[in-house]
Amino acid sequence: MRKLNILFILFAILFIGNSNKLFAQSGQELADICHMVAGSDVMYLKDFQIKLDAAKPGEEPPTDRYSVVLSKKTEYLFTICNSKDYQGEAIFQLYDNNRLVTTNYIIATGKYYSKVTFKCSSTGVYHMFITFKEGKQGMAVALLSFVKKL
Amino acid sequence: MNKNLIYILISIFILTACGGSDKPKDADFSKEFIIPDSVITEGNLQISEEAMNEIVQNISSPVEIAALIKAVGVPYSKEYIATTDYVDSYNTNFKKALGLGIFGADLGYQNMYNKTGSVIDYISAIKTLADGIRVGQFFDFTTLKRLVTNNQNLDSLMYISVQNFNQMDRYLRENNRSNLSSLIVTGVWIESMYLLGNTIKESPNSELSEKIGEQKIILSNLMLLLRNYEKDPKFKILIEDLGAIQELYREVTITYEKGEPEAVEINGELVFKQNDKQFIDISNETLLKIIDKTNEVRNKVIQL
Numbered sequence: 001m002r003k004l005n006i007l008f009i010l011f012a013i014l015f016i017g018n019s020n021k022l023f024a025q026s027g028q029e030l031a032d033i034c035h036m037v038a039g040s041d042v043m044y045l046k047d048f049q050i051k052l053d054a055a056k057p058g059e060e061p062p063t064d065r066y067s068v069v070l071s072k073k074t075e076y077l078f079t080i081c082n083s084k085d086y087q088g089e090a091i092f093q094l095y096d097n098n099r100l101v102t103t104n105y106i107i108a109t110g111k112y113y114s115k116v117t118f119k120c121s122s123t124g125v126y127h128m129f130i131t132f133k134e135g136k137q138g139m140a141v142a143l144l145s146f147v148k149k150l
Numbered sequence: 151m152n153k154n155l156i157y158i159l160i161s162i163f164i165l166t167a168c169g170g171s172d173k174p175k176d177a178d179f180s181k182e183f184i185i186p187d188s189v190i191t192e193g194n195l196q197i198s199e200e201a202m203n204e205i206v207q208n209i210s211s212p213v214e215i216a217a218l219i220k221a222v223g224v225p226y227s228k229e230y231i232a233t234t235d236y237v238d239s240y241n242t243n244f245k246k247a248l249g250l251g252i253f254g255a256d257l258g259y260q261n262m263y264n265k266t267g268s269v270i271d272y273i274s275a276i277k278t279l280a281d282g283i284r285v286g287q288f289f290d291f292t293t294l295k296r297l298v299t300n301n302q303n304l305d306s307l308m309y310i311s312v313q314n315f316n317q318m319d320r321y322l323r324e325n326n327r328s329n330l331s332s333l334i335v336t337g338v339w340i341e342s343m344y345l346l347g348n349t350i351k352e353s354p355n356s357e358l359s360e361k362i363g364e365q366k367i368i369l370s371n372l373m374l375l376l377r378n379y380e381k382d383p384k385f386k387i388l389i390e391d392l393g394a395i396q397e398l399y400r401e402v403t404i405t406y407e408k409g410e411p412e413a414v415e416i417n418g419e420l421v422f423k424q425n426d427k428q429f430i431d432i433s434n435e436t437l438l439k440i441i442d443k444t445n446e447v448r449n450k451v452i453q454l
Contacts, residue, residue: 102411146214
């Protein structure tokens with residue numbers, strides 16, 4: 001009986017010690033899920049895997065920045081998928097040189113979208129900024145897909 | 151009893167120490183390989199790795215160019231794609247990385263037209279070259295081969311192949327090997343231009359011609375990237391070759407008319423419509439000169 005107890009305790013330690021490794025979602029797994037969320041009628045182009053710490057008190061929330069080349073007369077879909085392991089919801093903003101052209105979060109209404117379509121009319125370099133709502137810690141994937149030529 | 155406890159503790163130690171099977175897919179593989187100094191670029195860059203990351207993303211997508219060619223109704227031609235027969239002659243990291251980009255673009259073109267018959271040769275060539283620059287672990291050859299052999303799930307074939315390229319690119323950039331990542335991107339761009347140019351020669355089309363004109367913007371970003379490595383003689387030659395194409399692009403004029411973007415919600419999804427206008431002015435003469443020069447550079451690259 002005593003042997004069994006010891007075994008149970010040791011296996012419990014082993015299990016708890018490894019539980020994070022067993023269940024935590026990796027960026028790649030999240031990208032695979034996000035590809036399915038985007039749908040089969042679009043073509044995958046690129047995914048951006050983001051993992052940011054919570055904002056420190058009095059500081060701006062951490063932000064990731066990427067640049068993408070998008071083409072005119074093309075419809076793109078941005079799909080945002082948040083990891084179940086973190087509270088943060090990713091806010092994505094796309095700028096041309098200095099103007100916001102697309103986002104998944106409308107501040108005025110407080111509405112949050114996990115899919116945003118962008119009908120591009122000018123070929124060039126666009127800048128993506130990704131942060132987490134209220135500066136929470138988070139992990140997310142922003143997936144860029146090609147929908148169609150316009 | 152104490153003996154048993156020791157055995158159990160030893161077993162647990164062994165179990166926890168053998169963590170190989172649950173290695174995350176995005177693990178740092180750099181510690182598993184000895185990377186030659188010649189391919190590590192840290193400290194030699196004119197701009198930082200961070201700034202490089204901001205430049206590179208999605209600089210040239212084989213999927214988009216192939217989708218455009220297909221969308222305008224031009225049939226597939228196997229004459230345009232590079233042969234994989236001489237993959238063994240790609241015997242330096244420089245050649246391998248450029249070749250990866252070229253075959254990657256050809257793979258995208260074939261996938262777009264569901265031409266899976268010759269795809270096996272391309273995924274085999276890509277695997278060989280990827281292994282050659284030690285990024286083969288990101289190219290899921292087995293799954294791709296199965297999808298191609300069974301001619302099934304073309305969406306997965308497209309997704310896995312494009313994503314594998316993205317993973318290779320990400321890994322190279324994160325491990326101070328952005329020089330190779332830049333070469334892959336360059337290979338994709340050169341081959342996409344080659345596909346586009348030869349399609350135009352065979353089936354003239356204003357939309358495709360405009361696409362060639364647009365590449366003025368892409369090429370200037372690509373040059374910015376490559377100039378980082380111009381101290382390397384091989385890069386210097388490539389920069390000069392692409393510089394000759396860029397010179398021809400001086401004749402292409404791009405003008406803009408700004409408009410206000412609109413946002414509407416359709417079935418719970420947000421749709422943004424950009425209302426800018428972009429005008430691309432490219433004469434037929436310039437177009438043909440750019441196509442011919444690009445073909446010259448591409449043929450030189452595949453015969454390296």
